Amino acid sequence: MKIVIIGAGVAGAILARRLALLPGVELHCLEKVGANDHSEAGTGLNVGPNAIKALRLLDAELAAQVENASLPWARWDIALTDGTSLMSLPLAQVADNPGIRIRWSELYRVLRQGAGAAIHYDCTLESVERDAVDGRRTRVRYVQDGQRKTIDGIDLLIGADGRYSAVRRTFAGAPEPRHIGVAILRVLVPDTSAGLIDDYGQWFNGCHRLLAFRVPPAHVYIAATHPVEPGAPVRDEWKTEAAVRATYQPAHRPPSAQVQWLLDALCANLDDAHWARMQEAPIRYAEPDAGVLYVGDSAHAMAPTLGQGATQAVEDACAAALIIEGAAAAGQWDVRQWLAQIVRAREWRMRFVMSLSVRATDTMLDGCDPVQGTRWKTEAPFLSDLSCLFRDVALGHETPQNA
Ligand SMILES: Cc1cc2nc3c(=O)[nH]c(=O)nc-3n(C[C@H](O)[C@H](O)[C@H](O)COP(=O)(O)OP(=O)(O)OC[C@H]3O[C@@H](n4cnc5c(N)ncnc54)[C@H](O)[C@@H]3O)c2cc1C
Numbered sequence: 001m002k003i004v005i006i007g008a009g010v011a012g013a014i015l016a017r018r019l020a021l022l023p024g025v026e027l028h029c030l031e032k033v034g035a036n037d038h039s040e041a042g043t044g045l046n047v048g049p050n051a052i053k054a055l056r057l058l059d060a061e062l063a064a065q066v067e068n069a070s071l072p073w074a075r076w077d078i079a080l081t082d083g084t085s086l087m088s089l090p091l092a093q094v095a096d097n098p099g100i101r102i103r104w105s106e107l108y109r110v111l112r113q114g115a116g117a118a119i120h121y122d123c124t125l126e127s128v129e130r131d132a133v134d135g136r137r138t139r140v141r142y143v144q145d146g147q148r149k150t151i152d153g154i155d156l157l158i159g160a161d162g163r164y165s166a167v168r169r170t171f172a173g174a175p176e177p178r179h180i181g182v183a184i185l186r187v188l189v190p191d192t193s194a195g196l197i198d199d200y201g202q203w204f205n206g207c208h209r210l211l212a213f214r215v216p217p218a219h220v221y222i223a224a225t226h227p228v229e230p231g232a233p234v235r236d237e238w239k240t241e242a243a244v245r246a247t248y249q250p251a252h253r254p255p256s257a258q259v260q261w262l263l264d265a266l267c268a269n270l271d272d273a274h275w276a277r278m279q280e281a282p283i284r285y286a287e288p289d290a291g292v293l294y295v296g297d298s299a300h301a302m303a304p305t306l307g308q309g310a311t312q313a314v315e316d317a318c319a320a321a322l323i324i325e326g327a328a329a330a331g332q333w334d335v336r337q338w339l340a341q342i343v344r345a346r347e348w349r350m351r352f353v354m355s356l357s358v359r360a361t362d363t364m365l366d367g368c369d370p371v372q373g374t375r376w377k378t379e380a381p382f383l384s385d386l387s388c389l390f391r392d393v394a395l396g397h398e399t400p401q402n403a
Helices: 010-019 049-058 060-068 104-118 166-172 241-248 257-268 309-329 335-359 370-378 380-391
Strands: 002-006 026-030 044-047 071-073 075-080 085-090 099-103 123-130 138-144 147-154 156-159 178-190 201-205 208-215 219-227 274-280 292-294
Touching: 002 010, 002 138, 002 147, 010 026, 010 049, 010 104, 010 309, 026 104, 044 104, 044 208, 044 219, 044 309, 049 060, 049 099, 049 309, 049 380, 060 099, 060 104, 071 208, 075 370, 085 370, 099 104, 099 208, 123 166, 156 166, 166 292, 178 257, 201 241, 201 257, 208 241, 208 257, 219 241, 219 257, 241 257, 274 335, 292 335, 309 335, 335 380, 370 380
Parallel strands: 002 026, 002 156, 075 201, 156 292
Antiparallel strands: 044 099, 071 099, 075 085, 123 138, 138 147, 178 219, 178 274, 201 208, 208 219
16 A cells, blocks of 8 residues: 655644554655755644644644643633733633644644654655556656656555645645635744733734734744735735834723733834735545545635634544544555545534634624624633534544534
């Protein structure tokens, strides 16, 4: 059995570690960047309690390594930029365990280290296609160390190559993005806040929101949102220091000490800030007739509002690993059956996660009222949805009958 994973990001690295251990499997994980190149992972991530729960179930050792490189995400506080508190939620109320706060580059480092020699770095993908001899299998061509290489007769090809997945584009066309109507500015800054910023907090000035949390070692991740017409570009005039201060500073009262520090830190690091527009892509998990699986962002790029992008990449990888390992242990090596089981486990879950992430974006849309928009997030229906989000990890053995 030949398995090839394209991409050693969050989902790819977890799968590479697990599937390399399967008896009778020849596994290759091809990653385009170098072993120590984390240049595309320059921010902080809050990874949901559900990812940690899933990873602990799959691989307690790897989960412990990830947790050791992070801080716990245990609270969610929302306030106005003048400091007026709107919500203060201990995650223990809606989750079985804390989530984590971690530097993205650290998450990559730990997960890639965990997969060891299964990952081949510096691989430039040249083509992905159906195998010329057997159309139910695939073939990959790539260049590594100046050498052209081909892997053919691939029984299972896993597209773990992120939001702009070449694998998905090849077999299903580039997914049409849907813009949510919010632009987001993100930066990782040294922590000079002297304890002002720690666990996950959000501060609203009208529909403009600041978000921040501390990550080890000694940094603070800051994200700021700005409504934008769906499909319209991010405007240059929003990016100046004067515009940033005017956007997030309360009009008639001084900012809270936390917000003052965040604004100063944000403005001191504007040159390193990364702007993007929130968007999502339609869910697609598999091409069963070609033996292709998509995981993480390649299967479902989503709105970042509830911190579920990397979180769901972890859940996907844990589900796929558990399903494949369980089937292999039972002597069942039919890739189509594996794919069917993974799709059954994951599709309904992703529909729920993506729709909740978009609903929770309401407070950041043009003209919204953050006070009202936060109030419904403190009420029972939303807390019950959060509890499903953080507790009901869907790993293949608990798919509801009616899903
Ligand atoms: C600024 C920012 C902040 C974010 N904050 C959060 C957050 O707080 N919480 C959260 O849960 N999520 C967050 N996300 C989303 C999260 O980072 C992604 O959802 C997550 O990384 C997806 O994991 P993945 O494994 O699908 O893909 P990725 O982690 O993107 O990995 C894809 C891998 O494939 C490799 N690759 C791509 N193309 C090829 C190719 N052709 N050949 C070989 N390799 C290839 C890439 O180099 C990469 O290593 C954030 C994203 C951004 C951009």
